[in-house]
Amino acid sequence: MKRSRLPLLVTIAVLFFFYLPIIILVVNSFNASRFGTGWQGFSMRWYARLLHEPEIWRAARNSLVIALGATALSVVFGTAAAFALHRFARSRLQRFHYGLVYMPLVVPEILMGISLLMAFAAAGVRLGLGTIFLAHVTFCVSFVAMTVLARLQDFDFAVIEAAQDLGAGWGTTLRKVLLPLIAPGILAGALLAFTLSIDDFVITFFVAGPGSTTLPIRIYSMIKYGSPPLINALSTILLTVTFTAVAISQRISRSKG
């Protein structure tokens, strides 16, 4: 049967569409021109300028601390949630639980941001890095729970009973049987939580107090009021970090499989 070429052409066009802005951005980060309107020679000056922007590095450190903290806590809560959702799937409590875990995934970010802001305002909580942390844990829990739940779907609970029949206590079962089996799911969930936290702008923007800056908030104010070439350089660095991390995690997962 002769096949239409249209799907191939659309796919290629879509990939071109996806990469065009990113390639232009990377190229411009090495452009000596201040406004990026034409090529004026190769230059590393924007990267050098970044070194003299302590605000950016402070923001990056805040982002990192919040992302690590939010990942740690949300992995614990999310894994427990996934476990409950899987083990007791049919109960009425779990149906409510599922809805509660699922809703943050579909609700637009701005609504989560504004509602958290309202709650903090009503409770008289001072906005700052602390409120950002609370907000990040909230959306990360759902993503971790769903990721781990997906892996648990192929999990056979008989192995737990088997371990216990063979005399393993709860601690041993947890450490030697359960955790190794669901570890890839937890790791994937943790990675997702970390990425989402370090990338989040909208929710953070609403619950950040004056002076509590994360990297995306800093980038936003640079886009609004700062100089474009600096953002290009910073973005290229971020891109490189992401690609390296992805390449490494691919390597690890491949060597395991």
Next chain:
Amino acid sequence: MKTGARKKLQEALVSSPSLLWLGLFFLFPTLLVFVLALRPANPYGGIGQGWTLENLRRLADPSYLEVAWRTLEISLVTTIICLLLAVPVGYYLVRVSLKWRNLFLMLIIIPFWTNFLVRVFAWKVLLHPEGPIKHVLVFLGLAGPQTSLLYNAGAVVLVSVYTFLPFTILPIFAAADKFDFQLLEAARDLGARRSQAFRRIFLPGIRRGLFTAVLFVFIPALGSYVIPDIVGGPSGELIGNKIAQRVFVDRNLPLASAISAVLILSVLAPLAAVLFLQRKDERPEIL
């Protein structure tokens, strides 16, 4: 009996951390938005005492209605364009060899590991009056020197499609992957034209993926804020911008709550519709 009670206790124990956390930081704040929408603002940017319908009355202002209508329009157009592009891509990914499929999937996902703001900013540079796209269009005679590619509703649609397209491609690909392509061949053998077989057999076959894709674009598009803020300009403002203005510009939290309450309800509507449509099928994919 005893094991039943123990199981209940175990269930409560394992469920409680996420139930309590999401109850406190998701469910309660969401409900609070509806309550605060009925409160007056106080002059210090906080929430006043007593109850009022003033915020809801102000929502009927023509400027809000215009923005609400534009939000709906832009979200719909974005969803349709995403589907038109995602269906052929999803179809192609399933038909191509496994090696190519994995490569293409990887290539589709990678750009979206870059920071969201950075991607929107990249488009701002591209669409800039002095930017490359404008130069090409003017050179080709497709745009005059005065044409502005930035700060209008079209720019918002373009960048929204860019942002949400992967979330349309992936569920459609997942659904197409489960589709039995022999059905298409059977339809052709029975005399259906290629376009007919595609429309009457393939599209209904992947409808669950289509529903999921619609949700993944339409709902976030309704609540879009960063994209119109950076490339939209005044003529591309959406509901999200209005909420942010009430919070950050004139610090009227109750009015911001009222707008958000409307947005919450308009997000729930398509969600409920899709769940209802899917329930008639089998077990829905997303719930």
